[in-house]
Amino acid sequence: MISVVNVSAGYEGKKVLNDLSLSLSKGKMTGIIGPNGSGKTTLMKVLNGTHPLDKGEVLIKGKRLQNYTAKELAKVMAVLPQHAGSSFDFTVQEVVELGRYPFYKGLLKVASAHDEQVVKEAIELTGVQDFVHKSINQLSGGEQQRVMLAKALAQEPEILLLDEPTNHLDLSYQIKLMDLLKKWVYTRKLTVVAILHDLNIASLYCDEVILLDDGIVKANGHPRAIMNKELLQEVYYTPLTRRDHPEAPSPIIAPVPEMKTQEKSIQKLELTATKELMVFSSPFPLKTLSSALIGGGFQWASTFVNRHVDKNYYIDDAHNEYRNYLKEKQFNPHDTIGMMTAARLGDASVVSIQKEDFALLIAVTVGTGNAVDAAQSWIRKEEATVGTINIWIFIEGVLTDEAFVQAMMTATEAKTSALSTYNVLDPLSKTVATGTSTDSICIGSTQSGTHMRYAGTITPVGKAIGKGVFEAIGQAIENYRKRMM
Template sequence: MINVNNVSKMYGEFSALRNVSCSIQEGEWWGIIGPNGSGKSTLLQLISGVDKITTGELKIRGHHVSKYGRRELSQMLAVLQQDGLPAISFPVRDIIEMGRFPFQDWMGRDLGDNADTIIEDIMNKLQLQELGDRPLDELSGGQRQRVALGKVMAQEPRILLLDEPTTFLDIYYQLQFMELVANWRKETGITVIAVLHDLNLAAQFCDKLLVLQEGEVVGLGTPDEILTEDNIRRVYKVDPAVVQHPKSGVPQVLLSRT
């Protein structure tokens, strides 16, 4: 689905990514982890096609990402950023409808003929019906991030890129958000690539983890392979204790004081 081959990215003299390679299969959920400034978001921006790669090649469905038109790409790939949506006063329903933008002609008509049903389904699924006419800037952070998710769902992508989507949420909304994405993936088989700070959430939801450090890949594998005490000590410079989750058995990271 997505092939990243020896990709590097320079911002002027600064090298943000060096020789990154990975191959992401359709339907997989990948987590990108690593310390601040390790190039996680940069990699996501490159896959999204908004930033251009400096060297190497990046292919989505066999075609170079730079060969796709903006609109063509956005019909296939959606991005959700950590700050989600700005505090604008559009009503919730209008914002979800904005997700249909890549499928609308210049008059604003939807090229698919069931856009209204799509939007109603999403509103139901995300329990946004009652908030439909409320302006976005009156909602709480958790509700707002749910609207942001609704907007990318309306975009009906095959690939979903998440950039630290749960950063500003409390644990209830963090979990709710991740479960909503997981359900969406189960129903439609979309590919998910998520930059995550929370290693414990990453371990519970992702099939594969890609570890970046100073712009280079330093680890790639299942959460069981990646989340070991040695790896975390090396990459994050902290002293962790890794235990098994008592219910699911996936690795969970506890931090120790120095």
């Protein structure tokens, strides 16, 4: 659809684009990213024919750009500039109607019924119908941006060029705009080329991304390839981290601030306990991976609540009930990892391990009344009772994501070994239990100190986790059995 061949361009003898070549596909959304001064805006002007070339050529649908008349080009390409507004006092309706001007016929340039329908649709799609009779100069920057988009869409272009289209828009309209553009790309085979400063918007919505740096194409391809931490750090000169979006198959890029942090020692965790609650409080957030009812998955938290409930506890929406419970107890659910257990909190066991390079604090609550052998659980009815084995592991160190998962696996294997050693049986299958019906686990890390890439059973931290969990569960089982005697 668009070909840029060996293009060089600049200003007053200063070269901004340097022998740049690229090809933009039809029916795709292409994002142009790069730091300030990399040539993004100059490239956009080259594509729409408003900036002269020092060298090379631009082809639109196989035809040289300079061979298009202004009217011919307007039927193929629409442009949404970075700064909206008008030096004339046009109404919103009149501005959008200007998008149809290349299609008006006859000496009087009268709009047809189709033209009017296209304008009406563009106004509705961009949500500017409430101020069609207002002057565009009376609108906010975000509203003006939406009006100019409506004008561009009214052209019914095959190609839409956008210079920072989400500029001035609040978050909801950013998403609505990008959703609309993506829909048109798929349903109308619209070719969209957009300069985007927000790397995550580019990652979420673009089919292809072009990374510019110092007037050249540093990289070009699918967002999953371009949103590379090392590549982006090299171009933007700032530390970054990459994660996957939780709901979409797109990477998310986040800056890593340089922070002088307080000392983060697990010795600063404070434990308070009653018959109803066992709470660890931290003066700083810990990065956690858990299977807890509240705060499951990865998150940061500074409050860790183990709540005792009756063994007959049953609520249709236990998650919502627990959130409300935490609020009543003055805990912030967004900063809390919350588990429930039918085990008596008085039977809990806490193990502290101090090594040269790291430290662990492990706490468990255990009750074996509803023990289950996972290999034989298929013979049971599909019902869940309140969990009884809850494991909390706090680590003073820096864990990778894979180390979090491996720590969880190591702890689970140690739990199974402890249940076997203490001959805890599944009452239904009469085989050795591997856990109880709804056990929970939380791995919390200070993310300071020694870096630990792995936490499997043979690693130093894995060995400590295995030993500590085995001992803690063993002690808790003994406490439980003594009380039941």
